[in-house]
Amino acid sequence: xxxxxxxxxxxxxxxxxxxxxxxxxxxxxxxxxxxxxxxxxxxxxxxxxxxxxxxxxxxxxxxxxxxxxxxxxxxxxxxxxxxxxxxxxxxxxxxxxxxxxxxxxxxxxxxxxxxxxxxxxxxxxxxxxxxxxxxxxxxxxxxxxxxxxxxxxxxxxxxxxxxxxxxxxxxxxxxxxxxxxxxxxxxxxxxxxxxxxxxxxxxxxxxxxxxxxxxxxxxxxxxxxxxxxxxxxxxxxxxxxxxxxxxxxxxxxxxxxxxxxxxxxxxxxxxxxxxxxxxxxxxxxxxxxxxxxxxxxxxxxxxxxxxxxxxxxxxxxx
Amino acid sequence: xxxxxxxxxxxxxxxxxxxxxxxxxxxxxxxxxxxxxxxxxxxxxxxxxxxxxxxxxxxxxxxxxxxxxxxxxxxxxxxxxxxxxxxxxxxxxxxxxxxxxxxxxxxxxxxxxxxxxxxxxxxxxxxxxxxxxxxxxxxxxxxxxxxxxxxxxxxxxxxxxxxxxxxxxxxxxxxxxxxxxxxxxxxxxxxxxxxxxxxxxxxxxxxxxxxxxxxxxxxxxxxxxxxxxxxxxxxxxxxxxxxxxxxxxxxxxxxxxxxxxxxxxxxxxxxxxxxxxxxxxxxxxxxxxxxxxxxxxxxxxxxxxxxxxxxxxxxxxxxxxxxxxxxxxxxxxxxxxxxxxxxxxxxxxxxxxxxxxxxxxx
Numbered sequence: 272x273x274x275x276x277x278x279x280x281x282x283x284x285x286x287x288x289x290x291x292x293x294x295x296x297x298x299x300x301x302x303x304x305x306x307x308x309x310x311x312x313x314x315x316x317x318x319x320x321x322x323x324x325x326x327x328x329x330x331x332x333x334x335x336x337x338x339x340x341x342x343x344x345x346x347x348x349x350x351x352x353x354x355x356x357x358x359x360x361x362x363x364x365x366x367x368x369x370x371x372x373x374x375x376x377x378x379x380x381x382x383x384x385x386x387x388x389x390x391x392x393x394x395x396x397x398x399x400x401x402x403x404x405x406x407x408x409x410x411x412x413x414x415x416x417x418x419x420x421x422x423x424x425x426x427x428x429x430x431x432x433x434x435x436x437x438x439x440x441x442x443x444x445x446x447x448x449x450x451x452x453x454x455x456x457x458x459x460x461x462x463x464x465x466x467x468x469x470x471x472x473x474x475x476x477x478x479x480x481x482x483x484x485x486x487x488x489x490x491x492x493x494x495x496x497x498x499x500x501x502x503x504x505x506x507x508x509x510x511x512x513x514x515x516x517x518x519x520x521x522x523x524x525x526x527x528x529x530x531x532x533x534x535x536x537x538x539x540x541x542x543x544x545x546x547x548x549x550x551x552x553x554x555x556x557x558x559x560x561x562x563x564x565x566x567x568x569x570x571x572x573x574x575x576x577x578x579x580x581x582x583x584x585x586x587x588x589x
Numbered sequence: 590x591x592x593x594x595x596x597x598x599x600x601x602x603x604x605x606x607x608x609x610x611x612x613x614x615x616x617x618x619x620x621x622x623x624x625x626x627x628x629x630x631x632x633x634x635x636x637x638x639x640x641x642x643x644x645x646x647x648x649x650x651x652x653x654x655x656x657x658x659x660x661x662x663x664x665x666x667x668x669x670x671x672x673x674x675x676x677x678x679x680x681x682x683x684x685x686x687x688x689x690x691x692x693x694x695x696x697x698x699x700x701x702x703x704x705x706x707x708x709x710x711x712x713x714x715x716x717x718x719x720x721x722x723x724x725x726x727x728x729x730x731x732x733x734x735x736x737x738x739x740x741x742x743x744x745x746x747x748x749x750x751x752x753x754x755x756x757x758x759x760x761x762x763x764x765x766x767x768x769x770x771x772x773x774x775x776x777x778x779x780x781x782x783x784x785x786x787x788x789x790x791x792x793x794x795x796x797x798x799x800x801x802x803x804x805x806x807x808x809x810x811x812x813x814x815x816x817x818x819x820x821x822x823x824x825x826x827x828x829x830x831x832x833x834x835x836x837x838x839x840x841x842x843x844x845x846x847x848x849x850x851x852x853x854x855x856x857x858x859x860x861x862x863x864x865x866x867x868x869x870x871x872x873x874x875x876x877x878x879x880x881x882x883x884x885x886x887x888x889x890x891x892x893x894x895x896x897x898x899x900x901x902x903x904x905x906x907x908x909x910x911x912x913x914x915x916x917x918x919x920x921x922x923x924x925x926x927x928x929x930x931x932x933x934x935x936x937x938x939x940x941x942x943x944x945x946x947x948x949x950x951x
Binding site: 479481482484485486487488489490491492495500503504506 | 677688
């Protein structure tokens with residue numbers, strides 16, 4: 272998150288003391304929010320003994336062991352056997368040899384990660400696509416029972432989605448959607464689409480109808496006008512909506528845990544159960560978590576300006 | 590270039606009638622202004638001509654062709670919106686060429702025509718700029734450019750000067766009229782501002798509550814308003830109205846505290862009185878006169894002054910030359926320019942037929 276210097280247009284300008292207070296408050300919150308993230312980042316670079324040492328180590332010797340472990344399966348061997356293998360070939364071999372291990376193959380992490388990417392981005396695309404079309408319809412056309420329909424759409428978010436986990440589990444089993452990527456995409460889309468419709472309807476409502484009317488008079492069809500005139504002006508709104516949808520789908524844990532296992536499992540239920548010797552392999556868990564955060568951070572930073580505009584849309588109209 | 594003919598056009602939104610059985614013809618190449626207070630149906634009529642609204646009944650002809658059920662895009666009409674509707678994500682040039690890029694015009698021609706239009710509107714140097722930073726006048730020109738570039742049969746303008754400040758509006762009025770004379774396309778212009786209407790129009794169509802009240806050149810609308818509403822709406826300061834008594838053949842209307850000589854009336858009204866309409870410039874202040882009054886206020890306006898006089902029949906506003914010296918509270922006599930007076934039926938608001946040369950027809 273970036274703190275942004277703005278010139279106050281308001282008549283009630285904040286006093287210097289108020290600014291300091293606000294600054295301290297923000298800094299305090301940032302500290303609370305950042306410490307766990309920093310700890311995860313650090314743990315990812317610790318060796319397993321360092322990661323569980325007491326008192327916790329803040330200064331430690333960095334190691335890539337966690338990252339090697341999250342991507343590989345290893346097995347413990349006798350020193351004699353290791354001797355017979357000759358010198359380690361790659362840098363990651365060296366790391367595992369130190370613990371008398373040999374790498375036996377890649378772990379399932381990469382596959383789970385790809386599942387997350389496909390399901391997360393797939394459902395986000397679908398939710399935003401459907402949401403845009405529905406929102407346009409609700410915003411521009413006379414839809415019978417419009418208000419009731421909109422309320423119904425919103426009402427699907429009024430209870431936690433997990434409350435209907437059991438019915439969905441049974442339904443998915445019957446339909447053969449359990450543990451499939453398609454099933455997870457549909458599920459996350461269904462959860463996100465209501466949010467998308469409401470958010471995007473707000474954005475479209477802000478765009479004057481005259482824009483389309485001008486295009487229609489100039490010979491464009493309604494669809495062409497939508498594509499050429501409305502969509503480009505919704506960019507900020509679409510970006511903001513897409514991020515909200517992606518964050519939900521990317522981080523969703525409970526459904527993923529319940530509905531997926533061998534095939535379509537996403538990263539969230541997989542990462543916390545990476546087992547090392549004698550329990551959880553904390554550096555590997557932390558490394559997986561760090562890698563898991565990267566796309567969201569990247570995506571959010573990429574769309575930061577759009578997002579800022581999107582969230583404050585309507586508040587700053589000239 | 591085309592004639593626009595409206596026949597029995599009717600538009601209702603639920604119970605609300607926006608436009609009631611209106612018929613009129615806009616002549617080829619004419620600058621036709623639709624004037625009326627907000628909510629009078631002028632914009633709705635314009636939107637129906639453009640194809641943005643479907644009429645409840647009635648027909649619209651463009652160049653003799655029935656376009657009532659055609660989509661807006663198929664009518665070959667250009668529309669300038671009140672807030673210009675410039676696309677913020679496009680440059681000035683892209684905005685102007687937007688209608689051409691749909692029409693399948695070759696890229697070279699698009700460029701040439703865009704530049705030609707931009708030159709004509711003196712915004713050639715802005716073509717690469719984003720529309721976001723433009724002044725309202727330049728925005729206006731871009732919007733006009735977008736309308737002109739397609740060489741449509743007719744231009745429809747919906748209060749295009751409404752968003753401009755007063756000083757600039759006068760300039761744009763001139764520019765718009767000049768542009769119309771050069772392009773020569775039929776233009777229908779909607780406004781609630783009588784000054785805009787008066788200065789630009791070939792003919793004005795005055796509307797109120799969804800009905801067309803009068804159509805005619807500005808001078809006729811001003812001098813011979815067909816109804817009391819038109820009389821009161823046009824002219825600033827507004828026309829004075831006095832209630833009085835008088836029947837067919839009468840050449841004076843009795844009002845409280847005097848009698849006003851009027852052109853001889855040709856009609857009688859069943860009962861009740863009539864309303865006399867007098868423009869402020871048609872009253873003269875004199876020592877003696879048809880009516881007596883007392884000066885209530887004097888507003889000096891440069892070449893002219895506006896004198897408000899209280900009479901037994903009501904308060905009258907008089908436009909007088911600035912050489913006249915009257916004091917507040919002074920007793921004065923009032924004389925009327927008989928030839929220029931109008932008499933209205935208080936029930937229907939209609940102007941009564943009288944001896945006027947070329948009297949307004951009821």
